[in-house]
Amino acid sequence: MSTMRRAMASLAVVLCALTVTAGCGSDSDAGSGSGTDPLVIEVTISGDSVTPNGERVEVAVGQEIQLEVTADEAGEIHVHSSPEQELEYEAGTHTVTIQGIDKPGTVDVESHSLEKVIVQLEVS
Numbered sequence: 001m002s003t004m005r006r007a008m009a010s011l012a013v014v015l016c017a018l019t020v021t022a023g024c025g026s027d028s029d030a031g032s033g034s035g036t037d038p039l040v041i042e043v044t045i046s047g048d049s050v051t052p053n054g055e056r057v058e059v060a061v062g063q064e065i066q067l068e069v070t071a072d073e074a075g076e077i078h079v080h081s082s083p084e085q086e087l088e089y090e091a092g093t094h095t096v097t098i099q100g101i102d103k104p105g106t107v108d109v110e111s112h113s114l115e116k117v118i119v120q121l122e123v124s
């Protein structure tokens, strides 16, 4: 029985090493997820306007953020976390996911094509 558990644990370590993502370590610490529900933000991009437009949104460290993007054209959203995240979206309504940010601080989420800040994430 304990052998089985140990085998499972080392398998998890191997999978973790293979994935090579920054979030990997913090995910496995928490067991099955962080226990925090993802924050969902609706984003509408139309012509050269974006909603929300620079609003501040509080999120917890490590909390995943889902952007429900409704756009008239495909484009890209930048998340100025470290490392940066670039999220591509297509025309229509699609959900894109910002990986949880593991450092407290303010992170701009912006559309470079429109040169506008969509939201400022206040991570704490």
Ligand SMILES: [Cu+2]
Residues within 6 Å of the ligand: 078, 079, 080, 110, 112
């Ligand atoms: Cu950017």
